[in-house]
Amino acid sequence: MGNATVKTRRKPRADSLRNRELLLDAATRIFSVGGPQASLEAVARQAGVGIGTLYRHFPTREALFDAVYRHEVDHLVELAEKLAGEADTVEALRKWLHANVRLVATKKGMIGALQLVAHGSPDLKAYSLERLTGAVRLLLDRTIAAGKTRSDIPPEDLLRTLIGIFYSQSTDDWQPTALRLVDIFVDGLRKR
Amino acid sequence: MGNATVKTRRKPRADSLRNRELLLDAATRIFSVGGPQASLEAVARQAGVGIGTLYRHFPTREALFDAVYRHEVDHLVELAEKLAGEADTVEALRKWLHANVRLVATKKGMIGALQLVAHGSPDLKAYSLERLTGAVRLLLDRTIAAGKTRSDIPPEDLLRTLIGIFYSQSTDDWQPTALRLVDIFVDGLRKR
DNA sequence: TTGATAAACGGAGGAACCCTCCGTATAAAT
DNA sequence: ATTTATACGGAGGGTTCCTCCGTTTATCAA
Numbered sequence: 001m002g003n004a005t006v007k008t009r010r011k012p013r014a015d016s017l018r019n020r021e022l023l024l025d026a027a028t029r030i031f032s033v034g035g036p037q038a039s040l041e042a043v044a045r046q047a048g049v050g051i052g053t054l055y056r057h058f059p060t061r062e063a064l065f066d067a068v069y070r071h072e073v074d075h076l077v078e079l080a081e082k083l084a085g086e087a088d089t090v091e092a093l094r095k096w097l098h099a100n101v102r103l104v105a106t107k108k109g110m111i112g113a114l115q116l117v118a119h120g121s122p123d124l125k126a127y128s129l130e131r132l133t134g135a136v137r138l139l140l141d142r143t144i145a146a147g148k149t150r151s152d153i154p155p156e157d158l159l160r161t162l163i164g165i166f167y168s169q170s171t172d173d174w175q176p177t178a179l180r181l182v183d184i185f186v187d188g189l190r191k192r
Numbered sequence: 193m194g195n196a197t198v199k200t201r202r203k204p205r206a207d208s209l210r211n212r213e214l215l216l217d218a219a220t221r222i223f224s225v226g227g228p229q230a231s232l233e234a235v236a237r238q239a240g241v242g243i244g245t246l247y248r249h250f251p252t253r254e255a256l257f258d259a260v261y262r263h264e265v266d267h268l269v270e271l272a273e274k275l276a277g278e279a280d281t282v283e284a285l286r287k288w289l290h291a292n293v294r295l296v297a298t299k300k301g302m303i304g305a306l307q308l309v310a311h312g313s314p315d316l317k318a319y320s321l322e323r324l325t326g327a328v329r330l331l332l333d334r335t336i337a338a339g340k341t342r343s344d345i346p347p348e349d350l351l352r353t354l355i356g357i358f359y360s361q362s363t364d365d366w367q368p369t370a371l372r373l374v375d376i377f378v379d380g381l382r383k384r
Numbered sequence: 385t386t387g388a389t390a391a392a393c394g395g396a397g398g399a400a401c402c403c404t405c406c407g408t409a410t411a412a413a414t
Numbered sequence: 415a416t417t418t419a420t421a422c423g424g425a426g427g428g429t430t431c432c433t434c435c436g437t438t439t440a441t442c443a444a
Contacts, residue, residue, distance in 0.1 A: 013411055016421060037229070041401060050423035055403065205440050208392060233430060242394035247432065 022047040032107035080135035214239040224299035272327035
């Protein structure tokens with residue numbers, strides 16, 4: 001039976017897939033510096049496609065932003081999977097948390113974006129929370145299994161702490177502070 | 193000696209003052225429904241003046257927003273001064289707090305605006321915090337002097353609680369909840 | 385009162401952006 | 415090779431931004 005849809009669909013066109021990817025990358029860059037209300041025409045220009053193509057792929061600004069955000073979340077999950085291969089489990093966890101800090105630091109626009117997300121689509125919120133929690137769990141479980149850290153901290157709490165660190169630091173020069181706080185927290189997790 | 197400026201300045205023109213006031217009122221209305229990035233041309237239209245006039249009075253969007261916000265704060269201070277004449281001191285306090293809730297509720301845009309303020313000009317933040325604290329103190333001291341409420345709550349804490357109530361409630365239908373929370377808090381202040 | 389003039393006014397205009405629509409181009413299927 | 419479903423690009427109409435400048439007017443001095 002294979003496919004339950006009415007007619008056998010054509011394979012999606014190669015240029016379509018490629019352009020979608022180009023747009024996503026461009027949007028990530030543009031939103032990073034311009035915040036979530038940056039020019040969509042600039043995104044299309046940056047991607048090297050027509051504005052019409054952008055709107056066909058992402059009918060609304062929201063849709064584009066949603067996709068970009070999911071993309072970023074997926075990247076973080078991938079990174080976690082890669083780090084899960086490292087020998088030093090605690091260090092792997094620490095690296096992943098630092099990557100989070102740097103991501104938000106680099107892509108300043110993301111901060112404003114996060115506020116939109118918080119008040120925006122519950123779908124997106126649920127998706128990112130779930131996936132990121134999974135990523136943390138992946139790394140955290142290994143440190144626990146290795147007997148390196150205390151075992152009474154659920155991944156959700158660790159994630160919430162991370163978010164709390166992002167929110168509480170709203171000045172320009174917050175990155176070093178955030179990294180330090182992360183380190184302190186990780187040290188706190190360590191058994192001794 | 194009077195005026196230390198170089199030359200004796202002319203009196204500001206009457207139309208200038210009037211237009212400034214018109215613009216401020218219009219901006220309050222427009223920002224209320226459209227949020228802090230609403231169209232400035234719409235503000236000028238609403239005020240019945242040319243767009244050039246708007247830009248002369250408020251060279252940047254920030255400047256206009258700043259002025260509107262100060263205006264609103266001043267209104268709340270005036271209200272506090274008026275309520276300070278009421279016989280029932282606790283009721284006066286309650287009314288003022290409710291006015292705060294309704295203000296933010298009516299002017300939805302203010303919520304987004306508050307976020308801009310939080311990360312924006314420290315001047316504006318300091319100004320509003322100071323003036324509003326003064327207003328609360330005015331009302332709170334009277335209830336304490338009348339022996340109606342406990343006396344160990346500084347006005348700053350009361351204000352922070354109010355802000356906390358605004359921030360924590362981010363859904364559409366938050367107004368009744370916020371009013372209830374305010375009432376509970378005021379009841380908590382009461383001596384019995 | 386009556387000029388003189390500093391100050392304010394309005395809005396045209398060029399640039400950027402938003403989003404839609406549709407003629408053209410092209411990848412997949414036959 | 416031909417067909418055709420899909421995707422592409424960008425012109426175009428509408429909105430907003432902000433500047434610039436010719437015109438109007440409120441103040442002040444005579």
